[in-house]
Amino acid sequence: xxxxxxxxxxxxxxxxxxxxxxxxxxxxxxxxxxxxxxxxxxxxxxxxxxxxxxxxxxxxxxxxxxxxxxxxxxxxxxxxxxxxxxxxxxxxxxxxxxxxxxxxxxxxxxxxxxxxxxxxxxxxxxx
Amino acid sequence: xxxxxxxxxxxxxxxxxxxxxxxxxxxxxxxxxxxxxxxxxxxxxxxxxxxxxxxxxxxxxxxxxxxxxxxxxxxxxxxxxxxxxxxxxxxxxxxxxxxxxxxxxxxxxxxxxxxxxxxxxxxxxxxxxxxx
Numbered sequence: 001x002x003x004x005x006x007x008x009x010x011x012x013x014x015x016x017x018x019x020x021x022x023x024x025x026x027x028x029x030x031x032x033x034x035x036x037x038x039x040x041x042x043x044x045x046x047x048x049x050x051x052x053x054x055x056x057x058x059x060x061x062x063x064x065x066x067x068x069x070x071x072x073x074x075x076x077x078x079x080x081x082x083x084x085x086x087x088x089x090x091x092x093x094x095x096x097x098x099x100x101x102x103x104x105x106x107x108x109x110x111x112x113x114x115x116x117x118x119x120x121x122x123x124x125x126x127x
Numbered sequence: 128x129x130x131x132x133x134x135x136x137x138x139x140x141x142x143x144x145x146x147x148x149x150x151x152x153x154x155x156x157x158x159x160x161x162x163x164x165x166x167x168x169x170x171x172x173x174x175x176x177x178x179x180x181x182x183x184x185x186x187x188x189x190x191x192x193x194x195x196x197x198x199x200x201x202x203x204x205x206x207x208x209x210x211x212x213x214x215x216x217x218x219x220x221x222x223x224x225x226x227x228x229x230x231x232x233x234x235x236x237x238x239x240x241x242x243x244x245x246x247x248x249x250x251x252x253x254x255x256x257x258x259x
Contacts, residue, residue, distance in 0.1 A: 021199045028223060031216050042209050042247075046255045049202055051193060060176055073173060080166035087159060108170070116173040119180035123144075 023082060030079035037072045059123040073116050077109040150237045158215045161208035168205040203252055210247040214240040 048059060059065055084105045092098045146152070178189040192198045218236050221227045227236050 028220065031220060035194065035213065035217065037212050038209055042206060042251065045202070045206065049255055050190075050258055052190070053179070053186045055143045056179050056186065060179055069176070073169075076169055077166075077173075080162070080169055083162045087163065093257055097181045112170050112173045116176050122180045123176070 011014055023085070027079065027082045030075050030082070033071075033075050037068065037075060040068060041072050057123050060120055061126075063124070066120055066124045068118055072112055073120075077113045079104055081109040097122050128182040143231075150241075151233055154215060154237050154240065158212060158219070164208045165205065165212055168201070170206065171201065172205070176234075178196045189196045203248075203255070206255075207244070210251070211240070211244040214244045214247075 044059075044065075048056060051059065060069065085102050088098060088101045088105070092101055175189065175193075178185045193202065218227070218240055221236070227233060
């Protein structure tokens with residue numbers, strides 16, 4: 001028997017979205033990518049936490065830093081969003097609240113990520 | 128004592144309120160807590176580059192908070208969360224690959240995570256404070 005669900009359950013279409021493996025795999029891939037990125041970013045953060053305007057912009061706008069910063073922000077926010085989704089699914093039990101919070105987390109991550117990437121490109125390309 | 132009256136020692140599910148904390152469970156909870164803190168902190172750090180792109184005045188405003196005691200605590204706390212979540216995340220990746228499940232190994236890797244993240248945090252705080 002390949003399907004244990006009743007015909008009614010199948011018709012309603014609820015249950016597993018068959019998305020679990022992709023989520024699990026994406027969380028691990030982003031985790032591996034973040035190992036070198038976070039080490040680099042943490043060292044940079046310590047070195048630059050007191051930097052003035054010109055030093056900070058010169059650093060952000062150099063080509064290698066631009067690439068690494070955009071990678072760190074995009075991969076980091078994606079990883080964070082995947083993790084927060086699991087936390088929400090574990091502790092928020094009402095379907096409506098659960099969905100609303102997961103959607104809100106994704107929206108916030110995309111808005112902040114895009115704003116940060118645009119800011120980095122603007123500094124780098126002299127906007 | 129009859130069979131029916133004999134106390135059964137079945138494993139209990141961990142009710143956190145009455146459960147004695149162990150290294151393994153504390154580190155597991157801390158992994159989630161630091162993950163949530165890092166996500167919120169990532170938004171704060173994203174605003175750093177946004178302010179740097181905006182104007183010298185906006186950036187100076189942001190840096191004045193960064194350099195305050197509250198700002199130092201936020202940055203220092205974020206660094207601790209990053210180092211801890213990084214080290215314990217690598218421990219999780221080893222588990223995902225099927226290694227280190229023996230109780231002895233789980234405790235040993237747990238203490239390594241505590242030691243490495245404590246040292247990295249201390250170094251980053253000392254170096255960071257000296258630069259300020």
